[in-house]
Structure formats: structure tokens, C-alpha cells
Amino acid sequence: xxxxxxxxxxxxxxxxMGGETFKALNDISLTIxxxxxxxxxxxxxxxxxxxxxxxxxxxxxSSGDYFLEGVNVNQLSKNELAQIRNRKxxxxxxxxxxxxxxxxxxxxxxxxxxxPDVSAKERxxxxxxxxxxxxxxxxxxxxxxxxxxxQQQRVAxxxxxxxxxxxxxxxxxxxxxxxxxxxxxxxxxQELNTVQGKTIVxxxxxxxxxxxxxxxxxxxxxxxxxxxxxxxxxxxxxxxANGFETSELKTETK
Amino acid sequence: MKISNLIRIAWRALFRNKIRTFLTMLGIIIGVASVIxxxxxxxxxxxxxxxxxxxxxxxxIIIRPVSNLMGGARMDNSSVQTLTVSDVKALEKQxxxxxxxxxxxxxxxxxxNGPYNWSTTVQGVSPSYLSIRGWTLAEGIPFNSQDVKLASxxxxxxxxxxxxxxxxxxxxxxxxxxxxxxxxxxxxxxNRKGENTFGQDQDDVLLTPLSTVQKRILSTxxxxxxxxxxxxxxxxxxxxxxxxxxxxxxxxxxxEVEDDFTVRTQAELIRTFSSTSQTLTLLLTVIASxxxxxxxxxxxxxxxxxxxxxxxxxxLRMSLGARSMDLLxxxxxxxIMISISGGLIGVVLGISVSKSVSYFMHWPILITQSxxxxxxxxxxxxxxxxxxxxxxxxxxxxxxxxxRYE
Numbered sequence: 001x002x003x004x005x006x007x008x009x010x011x012x013x014x015x016x017m018g019g020e021t022f023k024a025l026n027d028i029s030l031t032i033x034x035x036x037x038x039x040x041x042x043x044x045x046x047x048x049x050x051x052x053x054x055x056x057x058x059x060x061x062s063s064g065d066y067f068l069e070g071v072n073v074n075q076l077s078k079n080e081l082a083q084i085r086n087r088k089x090x091x092x093x094x095x096x097x098x099x100x101x102x103x104x105x106x107x108x109x110x111x112x113x114x115x116p117d118v119s120a121k122e123r124x125x126x127x128x129x130x131x132x133x134x135x136x137x138x139x140x141x142x143x144x145x146x147x148x149x150x151q152q153q154r155v156a157x158x159x160x161x162x163x164x165x166x167x168x169x170x171x172x173x174x175x176x177x178x179x180x181x182x183x184x185x186x187x188x189x190q191e192l193n194t195v196q197g198k199t200i201v202x203x204x205x206x207x208x209x210x211x212x213x214x215x216x217x218x219x220x221x222x223x224x225x226x227x228x229x230x231x232x233x234x235x236x237x238x239x240x241a242n243g244f245e246t247s248e249l250k251t252e253t254k
Numbered sequence: 255m256k257i258s259n260l261i262r263i264a265w266r267a268l269f270r271n272k273i274r275t276f277l278t279m280l281g282i283i284i285g286v287a288s289v290i291x292x293x294x295x296x297x298x299x300x301x302x303x304x305x306x307x308x309x310x311x312x313x314x315i316i317i318r319p320v321s322n323l324m325g326g327a328r329m330d331n332s333s334v335q336t337l338t339v340s341d342v343k344a345l346e347k348q349x350x351x352x353x354x355x356x357x358x359x360x361x362x363x364x365x366x367n368g369p370y371n372w373s374t375t376v377q378g379v380s381p382s383y384l385s386i387r388g389w390t391l392a393e394g395i396p397f398n399s400q401d402v403k404l405a406s407x408x409x410x411x412x413x414x415x416x417x418x419x420x421x422x423x424x425x426x427x428x429x430x431x432x433x434x435x436x437x438x439x440x441x442x443x444x445n446r447k448g449e450n451t452f453g454q455d456q457d458d459v460l461l462t463p464l465s466t467v468q469k470r471i472l473s474t475x476x477x478x479x480x481x482x483x484x485x486x487x488x489x490x491x492x493x494x495x496x497x498x499x500x501x502x503x504x505x506x507x508x509x510e511v512e513d514d515f516t517v518r519t520q521a522e523l524i525r526t527f528s529s530t531s532q533t534l535t536l537l538l539t540v541i542a543s544x545x546x547x548x549x550x551x552x553x554x555x556x557x558x559x560x561x562x563x564x565x566x567x568x569x570l571r572m573s574l575g576a577r578s579m580d581l582l583x584x585x586x587x588x589x590i591m592i593s594i595s596g597g598l599i600g601v602v603l604g605i606s607v608s609k610s611v612s613y614f615m616h617w618p619i620l621i622t623q624s625x626x627x628x629x630x631x632x633x634x635x636x637x638x639x640x641x642x643x644x645x646x647x648x649x650x651x652x653x654x655x656x657x658r659y660e
Contacts, residue, residue, distance in 0.1 A: 053654050056573065058572075058573060058653045058654050058657075059654055078577070078578065079577045079578075079579075082572065082575050082576065082577040082578075083575060083577075084575075085572075085573060085574065085575040086574065086575020086576075087575070091573050091574070093570075093657070097566060097567075097569075097570045097657070099266075099270070099567060099570075100270065101270040102266060102270065106266065110571075110574055111574040111575055113259045113262065113263055114259070114571075114574060114575045114576050114577075114580060115575070116256045116259070159574075
């Protein structure tokens with residue numbers, strides 16, 4: 001069951017700035033199996049965003065190999081990369097990146113518009129199912145401006161789910177949200193991971209958020225400095241049900 | 255990528271910015287509307303000038319004798335005696351490209367009605383003269399070949415004569431007026447024709463049967479002029495050469511001898527006027543086209559702004575799997591949609607403007623299918639041309655930097 005989704009070997013990403021080259025990623029090797037929930041941690045400049053860009057097929061490595069489901073992504077053309085992003089990956093961004101003045105349903109449909117194999121009917125059905133999965137089926141005709149931040153992020157998650165991706169990539173997905181809403185998002189991601197078996201890679205710099213994942217990879221200066229399995233995974237749902245309420249009450253009484 | 259999906263994407267994007275889309279469209283709308291209405295006005299005036307010339311008798315051909323030299327001095331045309339009734343008969347029989355021939359002789363003098371008098375030209379013509387000139391009667395009847403045979407003392411008069419000889423507004427038909435002591439019975443009144451293009455009063459005429467002037471006034475058997483009309487405007491040149499051939503034969507002119515007559519057509523006049531109104535149309539079209547180009551630049555400007563403003567959207571679309579080509583096409587289709595729908599509205603507006611110009615200002619207009627088609631085509635080309643570079647800019651963005659664009 002635990003199939004290898006991602007295999008990265010000796011991956012290097014170099015940037016040249018002002019005549020100097022520096023390595024944003026320096027000899028990274030890692031493997032991600034199906035059904036994992038990984039957080040990538042690190043301070044700014046540690047290379048976590050560069051790694052996410054490469055994982056997301058938005059960027060290609062300077063050297064080394066990246067196999068996504070056995071396919072060497074480093075050797076693909078721009079159009080082939082676009083197709084992989086469309087069929088195999090789902091993105092969640094810090095700032096949601098929903099299209100303004102476009103209904104939640106149409107926002108969720110967006111990736112399938114770039115897939116000619118999907119009919120209009122199928123597209124709407126899948127979008128409705130995805131919105132249902134993020135518990136927003138009653139808001140599908142709302143515009144982003146009519147939704148709260150948490151709801152907007154859930155629409156974005158539905159958009160990432162619609163193509164049934166191999167890998168969901170989240171970039172500081174809770175960065176713009178308050179703690180309670182963040183926990184709500186984490187609860188949703190945990191649910192997707194445990195119930196639907198989605199493979200999730202979550203980039204964050206918050207320890208608090210990382211504690212919801214099963215595995216944490218920490219980067220510094222372009223190298224992996226630790227790769228640990230979380231023995232004590234927090235359950236966001238339980239936290240929201242009891243603990244969070246009380247802690248919030250405490251802050252209010254202070 | 256399905257083109258229908260791209261059209262859907264472009265449509266949604268345009269619909270999100272209704273006001274901006276409309277304002278961008280406005281440039282094209284005004285451009286197309288002005289092109290169409292300007293061409294309509296230009297073509298309309300051209301057509302109306304042509305009509306006026308035709309009304310003057312654009313197919314009219316005038317044959318005059320060439321005055322001969324008498325001891326080195328050119329004599330007056332009217333003294334020349336070469337055009338005769340046999341010429342008219344020969345022309346009638348042998349030239350198929352004309353449908354009317356009339357000899358003409360005229361004499362100037364005072365016309366008298368009781369206390370009123372007026373100086374004018376009495377012109378003797380045959381009954382076909384009216385159709386050659388395209389003149390019509392307001393009242394009464396024309397004279398016929400019987401009147402010509404009998405040299406009847408009847409006449410048709412123009413509006414200027416009516417005004418000056420009968421200033422009290424009495425009934426004119428049946429009245430008699432005198433010219434050189436000969437009483438003429440008025441049997442018809444010509445319709446008002448106004449001044450011709452040269453400022454000549456076309457209503458200052460008195461027409462009588464040819465033979466009346468020949469026998470009763472001038473005592474001559476010759477014609478001063480022969481008028482003929484070609485079957486159609488385009489056939490005038492051909493008719494003129496036919497006439498020349500027939501007359502040379504009738505006058506028994508040897509090959510080396512010059513014509514003893516001249517044949518004139520109105521073709522030159524038409525050419526002058528056509529080229530004038532052609533220039534007018536061209537000028538109006540150029541001005542209108544400039545506004546279309548300005549509209550196109552408006553599209554380009556807005557598309558550039560739009561591409562820059564939607565950088566994050568472009569990044570997002572790329573991250574969701576849009577290829578460069580998809581984005582190029584999306585923005586190109588947006589530009590084309592703006593220009594085409596602007597074009598459609600512009601066509602409707604242009605036609606309505608032209609119609610209201612003709613309704614309120616009574617200007618002649620002519621909306622041609624080609625002007626509508628061409629301006630619509632130009633719209634499409636404008637959309638592609640001015641939309642291409644912004645679209646190219648969008649398609650060449652790097653998804654990573656585009657996603658982080660603030």
C-alpha cells in the first residue's frame with residue numbers, strides 16, 4: 001500500500017545573483033510515500049520554498065533527480081510540467097489565490113478547465129463533490145469576498161482536491177489565518193489524510209502547526225538537518241472540540 | 255486544451271470587469287461607428303452627386319458643328335450649316351447605343367405677356383428632347399410629332415418664365431405669350447430643376463417644336479445642335495464613337511478630312527465629380543480609421559494593464575496546469591472578444607447614426623455591405639494585433655515569480 005510517490009536524489013538548486021552562485025538547495029535526498037502527511041520546516045532562506053517549487057513542478061533542479069511516480073521530472077518540457085501540475089498535483093497557497101468576483105464553484109472548477117478530457121457536466125459534479133469534502137456545499141455560489149478567510153482557504157483546498165491529486169502541496173496555508181481557523185484547516189487536512197489517504201506536504205515555519213503532521217523535515221541553508229517521525233501527532237478535531245475552547249476562554253479572562 | 259474552455263475562461267475574466275471591458279470596448283465602438291457612418295455619408299454624397307449629374311442628363315451627348323475658317327477667322331457655330339434632318343434620321347436608324355435624338359435650334363429675344371416681358375432663349379426641339387434631358391412636366395402635356403410637322407405655335411415653359419410672365423399666380427396653361435409677334439400657346443409647364451452645377455438657371459427655358467423655330471423664326475433647314483442620349487451612362491463613350499462614325503459617313507467625309515462636327519459627352523464631368531467625392535470618402539475614412547487605431551491602442555493599453563494586474567492570477571493558472579499557449583490564447587481571445595463585441599455594437603451604432611443623420615439633417619447616406627464587413631474585419635485584426643503583445647507577455651511569465659507578485 002505504501003507506494004513511493006516522490007523520490008529525490010542529490011538534488012541541487014543553484015541561483016546566480018550578482019555574478020555569485022548560491023545553492024538554495026544543496027544535496028537533498030528524500031522519499032515520500034503515499035498517505036504521508038509531511039511538514040517542511042525551516043526559517044526563511046532555508047530553502048523550503050525552493051524545495052516546494054521543485055516538488056510542485058514549477059521549477060526544475062540544477063542537478064540531481066526528482067522522480068514523481070517514477071517519472072524523472074527534471075527531463076520534462078514546460079508543457080509536460082504543466083500537464084503534471086494539472087493532473088497530479090494540488091496547490092494550496094498562503095493567500096488562497098482565488099479569482100475575485102468568481103463563485104466558489106467556478107474557482108474550484110478552474111483546474112479542470114485546463115483538462116480537455118473532462119466534460120462540463122463532469123467538471124461541475126467533481127467541483128460540487130470537492131466542495132462537499134471541505135464542508136462548503138452550501139456556499140458554492142458565494143463569491144470569495146462573501147466568504148471568511150477560513151472558508152476561502154477551504155475553497156482553495158477543494159480546488160486542490162478536484163483533480164484527485166497524487167500530492168497536495170501547501171505553502172504556509174495557515175499563515176494568514178488566526179489560530180482557531182488554522183486548526184480548522186489542519187483538521188480538514190488531517191481528515192483528508194486519514195480518511196481519504198491523501199499525501200500532503202505542508203510548508204510552514206510554525207512548530208505548532210507542524211505538530212499536526214506525521215513527519216517533519218527541517219531544512220537549514222539548503223540542507224536537511226532533521227527528518228523525524230512524529231510520535232505524538234496532535235488531533236486538531238479533538239483540540240477544537242475541547243482544549244481550544246478552554247484555552248481561548250483563558251485568554252479572554254486574562 | 256479545448257477552445258470552448260478558453261472562450262469560457264476569457265468570457266468569465268471579461269465579465270468580472272464589466273465597466274473596464276465596456277470602456278475598452280468604447281474605443282472600438284466609436285471607431286467602427288465612425289468608420290461606418292463616415293463611409294455612409296461619403297458614399298451617400300457621391301451617389302447623390304451622380305444622381306444630380308444623371309438628372310442633368312449624364313448620358314446626354316451633344317453634337318455641334320465645327321465652325322469653319324473664313325479668311326483665317328473662325329466663324330460662329332450657329333452660322334455653320336452642316337447638321338441636318340438627314341443626320342438625325344441616320345443617327346436614329348444606325349446607332350443602337352442611343353435611345354433618343356433631337357435636333358435643336360434656338361433664338362434669343364423678348365417674351366411678352368401683356369405688361370410683363372422677359373428675355374430668354376426660344377429653343378426648338380423634337381418631342382424626344384424631354385426624355386433626353388430627363389425633364390418632366392409639372393402640368394399640361396408635351397407637344398408631339400404632329401406639332402413638329404405642322405410647326406404648331408405651342409410651347410412648354412420653365413418655372414422662371416412662369417414667375418416673371420405671370421407674377422399674379424393666375425392659371426398659366428392655355429394662355430398665349432408672344433415672341434417676335436408670334437403668339438405661342440402654353441401647353442405645358444416644366445418641373446422646377448433649379449440651378450445646375452455651373453449656376454445656370456435651368457428653369458429659364460421655352461421649348462417649342464423644332465420646325466416652329468426653323469420655319470417661323472429663323473427660316474433655316476439646319477440644326478445648331480443635335481442632342482442624343484446613350485442607352486446607359488456607361489455606354490456614352492461607345493455611343494459617342496458610334497455617332498462620330500455615322501455622321502462622318504453621312505457627311506461623306508474622306509479619311510484625311512477632319513470632322514466637321516464635335517461630339518461631347520458628360521463623362522468628363524462625371525469623372526471630376528466622382529473623383530471629388532472619392533477623395534471626400536477617402537478623407538472621411540482615414541479620419542475614422544485613425545479613431546479605430548486609437549481604439550486598438552486602447553485595447554492594447556488595457557490588456558497590458560490587465561496582464562500586469564492579473565500577474566498572480568496568471569501564476570495561479572500556471573500552477574494549476576495552464577500552459578503558456580493557454581495563457582497566450584486566453585488573453586488573445588479576451589482582446590478579440592472586446593474588439594468583436596465592440597465591433598458589433600459599433601456596426602449597430604454606426605448604422606443608427608447614419609440613419610439619424612439622413613433623417614434629421616437630410617443628408618444623403620449609403621450604407622454598403624462592404625463597409626460594414628471591412629470595418630468588422632478590421633476590428634478582428636485590431637484585436638489580434640493589439641492583443642498579441644500583452645498576451646505574449648502573460649504567456650512568458652515565470653509561474654514562481656508571478657505567484658509571489660504583489
